[in-house]
Amino acid sequence: MGSLKAVLKHPDDFYPLLKLKIAVKKAEKQIPSEPHWGFCYSMLHKVSRSFGLVIQQLNPELRDAVCIFYLVLRALDTVEDDTSIASDIKVPILIAFHKHIYDRDWHFACGTKEYKVLMDQFHHVSTAFSELKKGYQDAIEDITMRMGAGMAKFICKEVETIDDYDEYCHYVAGLVGLGLSKLFHASGTEKLFSDSISNSMGLFLQKTNIIRDYLEDINEIPKSRMFWPREIWSKYVNKLEDLKYEDNSEKAVQCLNDMVTNALIHIEDCLKYMSELRDPAVFRFCAIPQIMAIGTLALCYNNIEVFRGVVKMRRGLTAKVIDRTKTMADVYQAFYDFSSLLKNKVDMHDPNAKTTLNRIEAAQKICQDSGTLSNRKSYIVKREPSYSPALIALLIIILAILYAYLSANRSNKIKVTL
Missing domain, CATH: 1.10.600.10 (Farnesyl Diphosphate Synthase)
Known part of the structure; x- marks a missing residue:
């Protein structure tokens, strides 16, 4: 407060x-019991409590899709923001990130605090993503691919x-x-x-x-x-x-x-x-x-x-x-x-x-x-x-x-x- x-x-x-x-307290109590969904909604509230609150007011199917969409893009953004990662390593990860969301074994050590946890345990997000309807998966993959390519472009380009x-x-x-x-x-x-x-x-x-x-x-x-x-x-x-x-x-x-x-x-x-x-x-x-x-x-x-x-x-x-x-x-x-x-x-x-x-x-x-x-x-x-x-x-x-x-x-x- x-x-x-x-x-x-x-x-x-x-x-x-x-x-x-x-x-907020009520929303936190409604976190699903399944480990991967529990992780996703707990992480959502850690990286953005207010945003997590409005997401949880959506209908359940759309709520899950938006939650995963948000976490995938937060993870992508964490890679872009981490200035300790050399460009020759960072750029390929950004470009291929849309493929990693299908790989339940993929993770990448970067970021700090809750963002590091998100990246270390990204397999939970991938598992939840695999349970979404194909229409949602296709939309998330398409935007992640385009965003990763755009971020990679501006790693090597100034905003003039x-x-x-x-x-x-x-x-x-x-x-x-x-x-x-x-x-x-x-x-x-x-x-x-x-x-x-x-x-x-x-x-x-x-x-x-x-x-x-x-x-x-x-x-x-x-x-x-x-x-x-x-x-x-x-x-x-x-x-x-x-x-x-x-x-x-x-x-x-x-x-x-x-x-x-x-x-x-x-x-x-x-x-x-x-x-x-x-x-x-x-x-x-x-x-x-x-x-x-x-x-x-x-x-x-x-x-x-x-x-x-x-x-x-x-x-x-x-x-x-x-x-x-x-x-x-x-x-x-x-x-x-x-x-x-x-x-x-x-x-x-x-x-x-x-x-x-x-x-x-x-x-x-x-x-x-x-x-x-x-x-x-x-x-x-x-x-x-x-x-x-x-x-x-x-x-x-x-x-x-x-x-x-x-x-x-x-x-x-x-x-x-x-």
């Missing part, structure tokens, strides 16, 4: 956080132009969008979306992550590869790492805003894709990450802290998004509100201000034209009201009672066991 300080500052986060905590940037993001994330569309269609729940619109769903998420993770990536030891395109950052500094230095703060923010503006171009496709989904569980699975992305971009825009530390949505706000995203009207409201937050931060002296505003207003028009926006000020972007000391004290008492209750139950269970 979020920190006590954060909950006291945003008391209305408490209930969504509590619901999220309960939902915006076209390179879009191509790299297509390989590592746009193809995920294409693959998910194929899995949804194979399950019989959705129509088959076009590659173009599916690609945008992945690019919007990937570009947001690349923007948000600048400092973590640039400071990584051994040095991580960077994917901010030279065509953008060279307008502001001589070297990409120069953006993190205080003397370059003004140029760094302008470059950041340029990157965010580039990401905004995908919003129209994303809204169109989500508006045409039919299955409620598939809709939530797709919509929650997209709202998180526009929210993260709104926080990052014009924010020097991207080059100083971690900028991300607080956990309580994330819990609210997960709890309250149920319909397309919720998506339109969230995108409108977060884009309004972003719009209010635009400095007209910024070199890209006009383009930024045009893209924001185009997105807002789609939301307005839906006819679903409410007049209320959304919970997502409103400034939290001041709470009286009495209300804060009451919240602390409730938390203390809840903690005492849980501790007593835990003690009773221990006594029974003894």
